[in-house]
Amino acid sequence: EAQVTQNPRYLITVTGKKLTVTCSQNMNHEYMSWYRQDPGLGLRQIYYSMNVEVTDKGDVPEGYKVSRKEKRNFPLILESPSPNQTSLYFCASTIGGPYTDTQYFGPGTRLTVL
């Protein structure tokens, strides 16, 4: 089954404790992205990746890091989480081709930073 998986689905942590949210896709997609979703603000792109070792900032990259060492995986790293990073996070992937572009979203990770 074609899918994007994220782990963990729920996470409660404390300020300053480094954490990683994993994302994996099994569709051999070139492009992957991370978004956060907050009430009234919609989805905001954090980082995206065009291929292995190629990443770029989205609209709200501050406080986040990403890496793309393998095509299927795109982890999101919070080196020193703060309460304003409490949010619902989505990973997505897309093949990126013209006329066929569809972002496939993972199930989401709900993060609470105390």
Place this chain on the structure above:
Amino acid sequence: QKEVEQNSGPLSVPEGAIASLNCTYSDRGSQSFFWYRQYSGKSPELIMFIYSNGDKEDGRFTAQLNKASQYVSLLIRDSQPSDSATYLCAVTPGAGGTSYGKLTFGQGTILTVHP
């Protein structure tokens, strides 16, 4: 000013009516436009995309694009209670209906279709 702005909602329509969702964008370099639907507690899913001026129809859904006025809209004909969801507009500088992964979303409009 937000880069992508959607009508604030929430929007409530009776079953069978036409629901009209609007989106404006500020970047004239935007080339392709997407509408996603998100049910409560679920992930967004693509409904359709449009990249040429005019109308694009897919079943009960019609997307309309006017690049000169920088707006894109989604019409849902014969609305059903199952259409009740949050609708997200997204734009990209990528041409030909492709995003290359770079998307900017609006804040979403909540639609409720009541029987």
